[in-house]
Every structure is written in C-alpha cells, then in structure tokens.
Amino acid sequence: xPGRAQRKATKSLSHPPxxxxxxxxxxxxxxxxxxxxxxxxxxxMRQEEPFFGxxxxxxxxxRHGESLEDxxxxxxxxxIRARNLYxxxxxxxxxxxxxxxxAPDSYGDRYLSVSYFALVRYAEAELIADRVSGIAWYSLEQxxxxxxxxxxxxxxxxxxxxxxxxxSPVAFEVLPELFTLSxxxxxxxxxLGENFSDYSNFRSRLLKLGFLEDTGVKVSRGAxxxxxxxxxxxxxxxxxxxxxxxxx
Amino acid sequence: xPGRAQRKATKSLSHPPxxxxxxxxxxxxxxxxxxxxxxxxxxxMRQEEPFFGxxxxxxxxxRHGESLEDxxxxxxxxxIRARNLYxxxxxxxxxxxxxxxxAPDSYGDRYLSVSYFALVRYAEAELIADRVSGIAWYSLEQxxxxxxxxxxxxxxxxxxxxxxxxxSPVAFEVLPELFTLSxxxxxxxxxLGENFSDYSNFRSRLLKLGFLEDTGVKVSRGAxxxxxxxxxxxxxxxxxxxxxxxxx
DNA sequence: ACAAAAGTGTTTTTTATACACCCATGC
DNA sequence: GCATGGGTGTATAAAAAACACTTTTGT
Numbered sequence: 313x314p315g316r317a318q319r320k321a322t323k324s325l326s327h328p329p330x331x332x333x334x335x336x337x338x339x340x341x342x343x344x345x346x347x348x349x350x351x352x353x354x355x356x357m358r359q360e361e362p363f364f365g366x367x368x369x370x371x372x373x374x375r376h377g378e379s380l381e382d383x384x385x386x387x388x389x390x391x392i393r394a395r396n397l398y399x400x401x402x403x404x405x406x407x408x409x410x411x412x413x414x415a416p417d418s419y420g421d422r423y424l425s426v427s428y429f430a431l432v433r434y435a436e437a438e439l440i441a442d443r444v445s446g447i448a449w450y451s452l453e454q455x456x457x458x459x460x461x462x463x464x465x466x467x468x469x470x471x472x473x474x475x476x477x478x479x480s481p482v483a484f485e486v487l488p489e490l491f492t493l494s495x496x497x498x499x500x501x502x503x504l505g506e507n508f509s510d511y512s513n514f515r516s517r518l519l520k521l522g523f524l525e526d527t528g529v530k531v532s533r534g535a536x537x538x539x540x541x542x543x544x545x546x547x548x549x550x551x552x553x554x555x556x557x558x559x560x
Numbered sequence: 561x562p563g564r565a566q567r568k569a570t571k572s573l574s575h576p577p578x579x580x581x582x583x584x585x586x587x588x589x590x591x592x593x594x595x596x597x598x599x600x601x602x603x604x605m606r607q608e609e610p611f612f613g614x615x616x617x618x619x620x621x622x623r624h625g626e627s628l629e630d631x632x633x634x635x636x637x638x639x640i641r642a643r644n645l646y647x648x649x650x651x652x653x654x655x656x657x658x659x660x661x662x663a664p665d666s667y668g669d670r671y672l673s674v675s676y677f678a679l680v681r682y683a684e685a686e687l688i689a690d691r692v693s694g695i696a697w698y699s700l701e702q703x704x705x706x707x708x709x710x711x712x713x714x715x716x717x718x719x720x721x722x723x724x725x726x727x728s729p730v731a732f733e734v735l736p737e738l739f740t741l742s743x744x745x746x747x748x749x750x751x752l753g754e755n756f757s758d759y760s761n762f763r764s765r766l767l768k769l770g771f772l773e774d775t776g777v778k779v780s781r782g783a784x785x786x787x788x789x790x791x792x793x794x795x796x797x798x799x800x801x802x803x804x805x806x807x808x
Numbered sequence: 809a810c811a812a813a814a815g816t817g818t819t820t821t822t823t824a825t826a827c828a829c830c831c832a833t834g835c
Numbered sequence: 836g837c838a839t840g841g842g843t844g845t846a847t848a849a850a851a852a853a854c855a856c857t858t859t860t861g862t
Contacts, residue, residue, distance in 0.1 A: 328623045328625070329624050330621045330622065330624065331622050331623055332580060332581070332582070332669075333581040333583045333622075334578055334581065335579065335581050335583075335654065335670075373578045374579050375575065375576045375577065375579055376577050376578065376579045377656055379654065379656060380652065380654040381655075401651060401652065404674050406628040406674065407629075408625055408626070421580075422624075424581070424583060426654065493814085493815090494813080509851090510852070511814095512816080512817090512854085513852065513853085515816095516815095517850090532859095532860065532861080533813085534860095534861070535861045535862070536811085536812040536859080536860060537813055537815075538813090538814080538859070539813080540814085741842090742841075758825070758827085759842095760826095760842080760844090761826085764842095778832095781840085782833095782840085783833065783834045783838070783840065784839040784841065785831060785832040785839080785840060785842075786840095786841080788842090
C-alpha cells in the first residue's frame with residue numbers, strides 16, 4: 313500500500329501515523345407495547361463474523377457518498393417498515409480495541425460506531441425478516457448478551473430516553489396515534505419507574521397544557537370504566553417547543 | 561490498492577463500497593473572563609491547507625492507537641496549560657463534502673469530525689503559542705468566520721453550554737476557584753441572557769442548597785460594598801447529582 | 809352488588825416571582 | 836453624603852404533592 317505510506321510521510325516524521333477508520337452506525341430503536349406495558353428494543357441476530365449468531369443492535373457500515381444519518385435511516389428501513397419515526401444521534405464510541413476486527417498492533421482499519429436513537433410505533437412497525445429471520449423486539453429487562461459494546465450503547469440510549477421523556481413530547485412517537493391517558497401514564501412509569509408522579513396529578517397537569525385532544529371515542533379494556541382515546545396535537549404543542557420541563 | 565478492492569468484493573457485489581475515513585476531533589473550549597464578563601471560545605489560526613490562515617476550532621486527526629478522548633485531550637494539552645478541566649463529547653459531524661479534502665466523486669478518504677466540549681478556568685489557563693502564535697480567546701459575539709463547518713459546531717457547543725448551565729454545576733468549572741456571587745450571577749446572565757432570574761432570588765436559592773462555601777474573605781471591586789468570596793463544595797453537592805434542574 | 813379501572817376535586821406544602829429595603833465601601 | 840454594588844427579608848402567586856371521592860363498566 314504505497315499510497316497510504318506516502319500520505320503519512322507528507323505530514324510529519326515525528327508523529328505517529330493517523331488511524332484509518334471504517335465508520336459504523338448502530339441504532340438503538342425503542343418502542344412500547346401498550347397492551348403489555350413493555351419497553352422494547354429492536355435486536356438483530358448477526359449473520360457474520362465477528363460475533364456470528366449473537367444478538368446486536370441493528371447496524372451497518374457507512375458507504376461511499378452516504379451521510380451518517382442516511383446510513384442510520386438505511387438500516388432502519390432494512391429492518392422495519394415504520395410509518396412514523398423519530399431519529400437522533402446518540403453518541404460516538406471510538407476507542408481502539410472496541411472491535412475484534414482491529415488487529416491489536418497492526419495498522420489495519422479502526423472501527424468507530426456512531427450510534428443513533430430511534431423511536432417507532434409498535435403497532436405500525438412491521439419487522440422485515442430476511443431469510444434467516446434473526447430480528448425481534450426484546451423487552452428491556454430481557455435483553456440477552458449483545459455483540460461488541462452494544463450493551464453499553466443500549467444503556468446510553470435508555471438513559472437518553474428517560475431524559476427526553478421528561479422534557480419533550482417523545483412519548484407520542486412511541487405510543488399509537490390514539491391512546492388512553494393510562495397508556496401514557498403506564499409508559500411514563502415503565503420508563504421512569506414508579507412514583508414519578510401520582511396518576512391524577514399527572515393527568516390534570518397534562519390536560520391543562522391543552523395539547524391532548526380528546527377524540528370522544530371510548531375503549532374498554534376488561535373490567536372498569538372505559539377510557540377516552542386521546543391524540544397528540546402537535547400544533548397546540550408548538551408554543552411549548554424549546555421550553556424545557558413541561559412533563560414530569 | 562489491491563487490498564482494498566479485495567475487501568470490498570468479499571462482502572457483496574451489489575452494494576456500493578464502504579467509505580474510508582479519517583477521523584478528526586474538534587474542541588469547543590469555553591471560558592469566561594469574570595472581570596469583563598465575556599464568554600470566550602478558544603480559536604486557533606490554521607497553519608496548513610485547507611483554510612490556511614483562517615481561524616478554526618482547535619482540532620486534530622486521530623492517530624493510530626489513540627482513543628477519541630485521548631485525541632481531544634491531546635489537542636487541548638497542545639494549546640493550553642490548564643489545571644482544571646471539564647470535557648465531554650458533543651456531536652459527530654460526518655456528511656460527505658464537509659471537508660474540501662474529499663474529492664467530490666473520488667474514492668478517497670472522507671473526513672469525519674467528532675466534536676468535544678470543554679470548559680477551563682480563564683485565569684489558570686495559559687495559552688501555548690507555537691512559533692506563529694495563532695491562538696486566542698475570542699468573545700462569543702466577535703467570533704470571525706471559521707474554517708470548515710466549525711461555526712455550526714461552535715453554535716452547537718454554545719447550545720450545550722446553555723443547557724448544562726441550567727441543570728449541572730458546570731459554572732464552577734469556568735469560574736475561578738474563588739468567586740463572588742455576582743460573578744456567578746453575571747456568568748448566568750451572559751450565557752443565558754438577562755431576566756433568567758432576579759439576582760436576589762438567584763442568590764437565596766443557591767445559598768439554600770448549601771454547596772457554596774463562604775470563605776469569609778471579602779473583595780472590593782471599585783465602589784460598593786465588598787463581596788464575599790465563595791467556593792464550590794463538591795462533596796456538599798453530591799446528593800444533587802443526577803437530580804436535574806437544581807439551578808435556574 | 810362489588811371490584812376494577814377511569815376520571816374529578818379539594819387541601820396542603822413547597823417553590824417561584826416580584827419587589828422593598830438595609831449595609832458597607834469609594835469618591 | 837451619596838452613588839454604587841452587596842446582601843436580607845417579606846408578601847403574593849403559582850405549582851407540586853397528597854389523597855379522598857365519584858363515575859362507569861364487567862362479572
């Protein structure tokens with residue numbers, strides 16, 4: 313590889329050479345199953361080395377001419393047919409030795425992972441099983457061992473989800489379009505833990521804000537009084553944009 | 561470059577080839593000059609192409625065997641001798657075409673920038689001028705045109721600073737070790753804008769929290785009653801860790 | 809009829825906001 | 836002695852937290 317050696321020499325003789333990178337994108341895709349009140353992550357079974365046969369976050373390497381975000385959308389689209397979708401960058405993990413493909417002391421490529429955080433609606437998200445069908449939603453408490461440092465990435469994504477839930481309306485990206493107020497409340501408690509707030513206070517606080525539209529439609533789930541279905545009204549929410557701490 | 565072509569072929573014939581990256585680290589280093597109440601960023605004058613002679617954020621390319629964070633600390637240490645220091649990752653900018661060194665349609669290297677956010681104490685930070693001395697603190701309102709997409713990165717860092725100021729004790733990383741309460745207040749107003757809170761309320765809220773230690777020492781700055789010097793007590797702050805929204 | 813879930817309301821406590829006023833210093 | 840910045844206190848409004856109660860359904 314004469315081209316590479318040459319490039320090194322141009323810079324400076326005393327410095328250690330620059331690292332060459334392949335850049336991967338890994339997605340932490342969350343959803344919730346409102347019926348069973350489970351917070352879910354999308355995992356895929358790896359079909360190649362390294363970590364063949366292990367579960368991992370859906371990821372891909374960035375291709376020529378492709379932006380990071382494009383790559384993130386691409387894997388998403390390969391794994392899932394989703395109508396709605398929220399996506400944002402999470403964090404970049406890039407220490408040496410995070411990928412076993414990096415030969416310890418060689419001058420081969422380093423692998424760097426830019427992680428993205430995504431939210432989709434469970435009911436509208438159709439998983440795309442390739443021939444080997446290694447793809448599944450996992451409840452957060454039952455996540456198996458993951459390839460690479462994906463457990464760490466997932467943990468980081470989970471933290472981000474908890475934070476975002478408190479001060480931005482991301483809940484409505486994961487909930488179905490029509491939801492009951494206890495769906496919403498349950499989502500908050502499963503993500504934030506019990507005793508983040510009393511139901512009745514949570515309820516009145518949110519209703520007072522005025523961006524939850526009552527459709528009037530009632531649904532009955534087993535015993536008990538039927539609940540109203542609500543819809544998130546993005547326009548009515550607009551004035552709260554950029555103002556933090558609306559929810560709790 | 562036969563090695564590279566071979567690697568491509570192993571994967572799949574239909575896919576576009578993977579991009580090869582050089583990874584850069586760019587630091588947004590903030591400080592405040594308490595005397596003049598200016599929020600400052602550290603800029604360096606580029607000594608090489610591209611953007612030769614333009615101001616830019618201090619950055620470097622990641623070397624073989626070096627982690628991203630190591631690289632971030634390395635540039636910092638090259639530019640500044642700082643006792644205290646706060647550093648965290650900001651965001652990764654990685655679209656194609658963000659760096660003019662990328663030939664538009666070639667298969668050359670892409671340049672990706674992982675940005676870091678740093679805070680140092682102005683008084684304790686000694687700038688290291690290399691032979692050409694192209695390094696300086698710039699007041700945020702007077703930042704000139706910057707190389708690459710550094711203006712965007714800086715803007716992003718500024719946003720992060722504003723957020724962090726509200727819910728974490730980063731202010732004490734930028735202030736000198738001993739500071740008056742109006743130093744603190746001024747810092748908040750210069751970063752967050754006027755009318756974020758009335759001085760007297762700000763004051764009593766913070767003192768009630770109990771992690772500001774009054775040293776008893778007084779300083780007089782021109783006319784007016786001399787002010788007490790305070791010190792941030794990290795231990796007393798500990799219970800507030802992870803609890804957001806302590807300051808406002 | 810009664811348990812279960814949804815929804816309403818009231819009381820108490822805490823926190824935010826506004827603002828009036830006193831204190832110590834330089835000139 | 837008065838302007839200047841530092842520091843204290845109080846009165847009012849608003850929001851958070853606790854909890855008691857009503858309403859509507861399935862069984």
